[in-house]
Amino acid sequence: MTVQLIDITPNAMEKLAKIASVCYQSKPSEKVVKKILDLGHWSVFEHCYATFKIDMSVAVLLQITRHRHLSFTVQSSRVTELKDWREPEDMRVTIDIEHIMDEYWERFQSGRYSPEELMYMLPKAAIYQVYVTGNFRAWLEYLPKRMCGRAMKEHREIANAIKTILAEKYPEIFEDVKPRCQYCHDTSCLFGKETKKG
Structure with a gap:
């Protein structure tokens, strides 16, 4: 499993502060960006993006493409030979x-x-090279769902790798992103059990 950052909006916090200031007719401020992030007013985050190159199995490809606000370019199996596959634990x-x-x-x-x-x-374990681009709002919505303990293991590994990269680049936006266990009623999940103890 390989997740590689290809491109990301430069100076995103500065850009977002400027855009968010229009909403409140205020001076550009990173505090305002943080406030709208916490409040869930995420439309502003659609103005920034990140592109990744990811090696993933067909099984994950079938899942990740359900996230319609992400954009995909996928290696063609009609004209190229697939060289690798995901090895299951069994x-x-x-x-x-x-x-x-x-x-x-x-x-x-x-x-x-x-x-x-x-x-x-080809089995669902066959690995494809995929480019995935999403605006920051799309990533904010995608990550909690696929970092969840109930998500498929390979997909969870990919989501965690994406989160790590995004949090390194823009910790103000992505550092606190995690599964939303407090809203989940599945007590069979390890994360859910931890949350429901507290």
Whole structure:
């Protein structure tokens, strides 16, 4: 699993302070940005963006594309050979996937089949290279859902990696982003149990 920051709005706090000042006809201030963040008035955050290059399985690709405010460019399996796959924790499943991928690679290299034909045999574990761009509001909405303990493990790892990068760049905006356990009623979740103790 690889998550790489490709591009991000430079001087985002300065830009957001200037834009937010229009709402209140006030002097640009990072305090105002923090206030509207805390209040959930996130439309201002749509003016800044971040783009990531992510290696992810088809299983995660099917989930992440449900977040419609993110934009995606995906490696084509119709014209390229997929080189890698996500290894599940269950060894029996791993052996099955390895067998399928070996068969896929063998047929791809033989030249007797088109990539378009072969893509139908790829398992959901096959890894694609994906570029994902989202404005800051889209990331603020995406991260708590996919950092949640109930999220698929691979997707949770990706979301946590994205959060770490965004929090390093703009801690004022992303440092406190976490799953919203206080609103969740699923007590089977480890995070949920921790929250409900307090």
